[in-house]
Amino acid sequence: MSVGIFKNRVTELLGVQYPVIQGGMVYNSGAKLAAAVANAGGLGLLGAGSMLPDVFRDQIRKTRALTDRPFGVNIPLLFSHSTECVEIALAEKVNIFFTSAGSPKKVAAPLKDAHCTLVHVVASPVLARKCQDAGCDAVVCEGFEAGGHNGRDEITTMVLVPECVEAVDIPIIAAGGIATGAQMAAALALGAEGVQIGSRFAASVESSGHPDFKKAVVQADAGATQLVLKKQVPVRLMKNAFRDRIVEMEHRGATVEELVAELGKGRARAGMLEGDLDEGELEIGQVSGLISDIRPVSELMERLLNEYQATLDRLGGN
Amino acid sequence: MSVGIFKNRVTELLGVQYPVIQGGMVYNSGAKLAAAVANAGGLGLLGAGSMLPDVFRDQIRKTRALTDRPFGVNIPLLFSHSTECVEIALAEKVNIFFTSAGSPKKVAAPLKDAHCTLVHVVASPVLARKCQDAGCDAVVCEGFEAGGHNGRDEITTMVLVPECVEAVDIPIIAAGGIATGAQMAAALALGAEGVQIGSRFAASVESSGHPDFKKAVVQADAGATQLVLKKQVPVRLMKNAFRDRIVEMEHRGATVEELVAELGKGRARAGMLEGDLDEGELEIGQVSGLISDIRPVSELMERLLNEYQATLDRLGGN
Numbered sequence: 001m002s003v004g005i006f007k008n009r010v011t012e013l014l015g016v017q018y019p020v021i022q023g024g025m026v027y028n029s030g031a032k033l034a035a036a037v038a039n040a041g042g043l044g045l046l047g048a049g050s051m052l053p054d055v056f057r058d059q060i061r062k063t064r065a066l067t068d069r070p071f072g073v074n075i076p077l078l079f080s081h082s083t084e085c086v087e088i089a090l091a092e093k094v095n096i097f098f099t100s101a102g103s104p105k106k107v108a109a110p111l112k113d114a115h116c117t118l119v120h121v122v123a124s125p126v127l128a129r130k131c132q133d134a135g136c137d138a139v140v141c142e143g144f145e146a147g148g149h150n151g152r153d154e155i156t157t158m159v160l161v162p163e164c165v166e167a168v169d170i171p172i173i174a175a176g177g178i179a180t181g182a183q184m185a186a187a188l189a190l191g192a193e194g195v196q197i198g199s200r201f202a203a204s205v206e207s208s209g210h211p212d213f214k215k216a217v218v219q220a221d222a223g224a225t226q227l228v229l230k231k232q233v234p235v236r237l238m239k240n241a242f243r244d245r246i247v248e249m250e251h252r253g254a255t256v257e258e259l260v261a262e263l264g265k266g267r268a269r270a271g272m273l274e275g276d277l278d279e280g281e282l283e284i285g286q287v288s289g290l291i292s293d294i295r296p297v298s299e300l301m302e303r304l305l306n307e308y309q310a311t312l313d314r315l316g317g318n
Numbered sequence: 319m320s321v322g323i324f325k326n327r328v329t330e331l332l333g334v335q336y337p338v339i340q341g342g343m344v345y346n347s348g349a350k351l352a353a354a355v356a357n358a359g360g361l362g363l364l365g366a367g368s369m370l371p372d373v374f375r376d377q378i379r380k381t382r383a384l385t386d387r388p389f390g391v392n393i394p395l396l397f398s399h400s401t402e403c404v405e406i407a408l409a410e411k412v413n414i415f416f417t418s419a420g421s422p423k424k425v426a427a428p429l430k431d432a433h434c435t436l437v438h439v440v441a442s443p444v445l446a447r448k449c450q451d452a453g454c455d456a457v458v459c460e461g462f463e464a465g466g467h468n469g470r471d472e473i474t475t476m477v478l479v480p481e482c483v484e485a486v487d488i489p490i491i492a493a494g495g496i497a498t499g500a501q502m503a504a505a506l507a508l509g510a511e512g513v514q515i516g517s518r519f520a521a522s523v524e525s526s527g528h529p530d531f532k533k534a535v536v537q538a539d540a541g542a543t544q545l546v547l548k549k550q551v552p553v554r555l556m557k558n559a560f561r562d563r564i565v566e567m568e569h570r571g572a573t574v575e576e577l578v579a580e581l582g583k584g585r586a587r588a589g590m591l592e593g594d595l596d597e598g599e600l601e602i603g604q605v606s607g608l609i610s611d612i613r614p615v616s617e618l619m620e621r622l623l624n625e626y627q628a629t630l631d632r633l634g635g636n
Contacts, residue, residue: 125540144462145474153541156463156474158495158504159604163540166608177476186476186504189629222443222481223471231569251549253571286477289443290484311507315630
């Protein structure tokens with residue numbers, strides 16, 4: 001595959017060969033994964049959301065030791081250590097910031113002053129416009145099918161991407177429901193200039209998720225995930241005993257307080273890092289039904305790009 | 319646009335120029351709409367679900383008077399008059415049947431004996447496989463973003479289509495979230511060989527929906543629709559006073575009996591045919607946020623195909 005084929009605003013902005021961004025997932029996106037994606041020509045992101053500040057600094061340094069290509073960080077702005085993580089990343093000379101869960105206004109000024117690239121994750125065209133107004137360089141438009149935390153309007157990637165294309169002039173990176181080259185081609189057909197891929201990279205050799213969590217992703221079938229906790233913070237989880245209880249509570253009209261109490265603390269860590277498949281919070285996308293192996297990132301990236309090219313050839317010769 | 323570009327299994331199966339099927343929507347899909355779509359080179363479908371048997375027979379005859387091209391019927395199999403409607407359509411020499419809401423096994427034998435084409439609407443790969451086993455010639459794979467009645471697994475078009483491509487060998491028609499040529503290209507990239515379009519044709523001059531309903535579709539913004547009544551039969555509705563009450567009831571854990579009582583009877587007719595925008599059931603897709611005009615079908619079809627071609631050109635030259 002020729003590199004030139006992918007020259008667009010996203011590859012230019014991020015300085016990458018392919019417009020493929022690896023999602024900054026909690027408990028899955030450490031130095032090994034980010035560096036592997038960078039080395040394969042995409043953009044790797046360290047997921048700060050599950051790291052204490054010292055761990056985060058250490059992971060930035062480790063990533064840099066593993067690759068000389070660009071990489072970035074994902075910082076959820078509602079995360080208790082977000083301000084400290086932004087400062088650490090700036091001090092460590094990171095210059096690509098993906099932010100989520102909160103307003104990018106909070107960090108736009110210091111990041112722009114430091115000549116950093118700022119990309120925010122949104123789930124509606126209204127928020128995409130706010131990001132553009134706040135000075136973001138691009139937006140990740142994440143559809144309802146995406147794993148983990150999600151928007152309240154439940155807009156799917158198929159609808160969200162074209163709506164954001166109409167709403168803003170900055171480049172759009174599609175996320176949610178993208179694990180194959182056919183899906184990447186679909187996202188680019190919709191008007192995105194790049195894709196952010198989570199679940200597929202969670203089930204890679206280099207992901208720091210627990211081996212049993214990765215196996216569960218591979219075993220998941222269609223319909224295995226569901227968006228729950230809509231009264232609190234909507235999150236897409238894989239079926240297990242914990243999720244079943246939450247669904248039952250929601251059906252009987254449980255209050256936010258009851259749901260928060262049931263959720264407790266540390267469930268995401270238990271599920272994804274420690275491999276508690278029954279009582280942990282297993283954040284993964286709907287697309288897990290299409291994932292059937294755990295492979296090294298280099299192989300996944302090659303497969304993705306080959307499938308993408310095959311899809312374009314198929315459409316052109318239709 | 320050259321016709322040859324669209325020669326595939328769906329155009330061959332249905333005998334149409336373009337792999338574009340107009341959804342058989344209740345209260346919107348009468349003879350005028352079906353004939354207009356047929357005359358524009360797509361497949362028009364009469365929506366039996368909102369017609370009494372005599373009206374249905376009359377609409378078949380009217381469609382035939384308005385076009386000499388192929389058209390079909392959509393019959394929801396759980397509809398109380400479904401058996402009679404199948405018999406009427408057979409007697410009227412209709413030979414393309416789209417069925418939904420129920421098992422196609424119920425009608426496969428008589429329709430195959432009469433050499434008819436049978437296509438069933440599904441929302442999961444498991445059901446797609448069952449349709450293939452039952453002898454269906456194709457399946458419509460309808461994602462979570464689609465208007466009206468929907469599946470329980472909430473699988474979006476972006477994920478559902480590739481999952482069904484893996485599950486079956488018969489051709490797949492994508493539905494849900496498709497109103498533009500970019501979305502049509504995305505659906506074909508995902509592996510569909512045709513698209514079924516509902517909402518965009520509901521807001522056409524030829525749709526039999528109430529003018530106020532069509533205006534509401536045009537005015538709908540992103541996030542205006544929501545999937546509700548999940549405990550009963552999931553249905554995607556536009557925001558209004560009725561839907562707000564249902565959402566409130568669901569939040570407090572209302573029972574199926576309470577929800578059925580609140581739903582009452584005739585709300586779909588009131589909303590879409592009689593234009594009661596407050597208390598009617600307004601079935602429309604998430605994609606309504608991208609629809610901004612009410613135009614004749616011929617113009618909508620031309621726009622769709624032009625956008626489709628422009629999308630392919632953009633991807634090829636990326």
